[in-house]
Amino acid sequence: xxxxxKRRELPPFLLWTARVAACFFLIFGALVFVTFLETGEWWSRxxxxxxxxxxxxxxxxxxxxxxxxxxxxxPVGWFLMGVASxxxxxxxxxxxxxxLFALPAVFMRPAARAA
Numbered sequence: 001x002x003x004x005x006k007r008r009e010l011p012p013f014l015l016w017t018a019r020v021a022a023c024f025f026l027i028f029g030a031l032v033f034v035t036f037l038e039t040g041e042w043w044s045r046x047x048x049x050x051x052x053x054x055x056x057x058x059x060x061x062x063x064x065x066x067x068x069x070x071x072x073x074x075p076v077g078w079f080l081m082g083v084a085s086x087x088x089x090x091x092x093x094x095x096x097x098x099x100l101f102a103l104p105a106v107f108m109r110p111a112a113r114a115a
Contacts, residue, residue, distance in 0.1 A: 018062055018105035021098040025055035025081045028095060032087065047087045054080025062105055078106045 029051030036044040057077030061070040081102065085095035 014104045015062060015108075018058065018102040021081070021102035022055040022058045022062075022077075024098045025051045025084060025095070029055065029084065032084075044087075047084050050080045051084035054078065054082075054084060058102060058105065062108070065108065074106050074108065078102055 029048045032044050032051060033048035036042075036048055054077045057073045058081065059077075060067075061074030061077055064070050067073075078099070082099045085099045087095070089095075
């Protein structure tokens with residue numbers, strides 16, 4: 001009996017770029033939520049929810065790739081992070097680039113296990 005230690009078909013550097021992008025959106029969502037608390041504008045609350053929810057879903061889909069919900073969590077998480085990257089700021093291209101860095105992780109499939 002052999003046990004395969006290979007868990008993912010995506011190269012490790014692409015997994016790490018997706019993790020870094022998700023961490024960026026966690027911080028970005030927290031900062032936008034603080035903006036909501038200071039200004040009370042509801043659109044900023046929606047952007048914060050999209051950033052935080054998208055990052056958490058993407059992390060869940062990456063780290064629990066064999067879970068049945070992981071197949072939809074990665075694309076939905078990436079889409080929400082993409083929505084959050086549309087917030088009008090002076091550094092608009094940075095969240096957009098981080099969302100693009102996480103795109104290859106959406107297409108990740110678990111590797112077949114050998115028993």
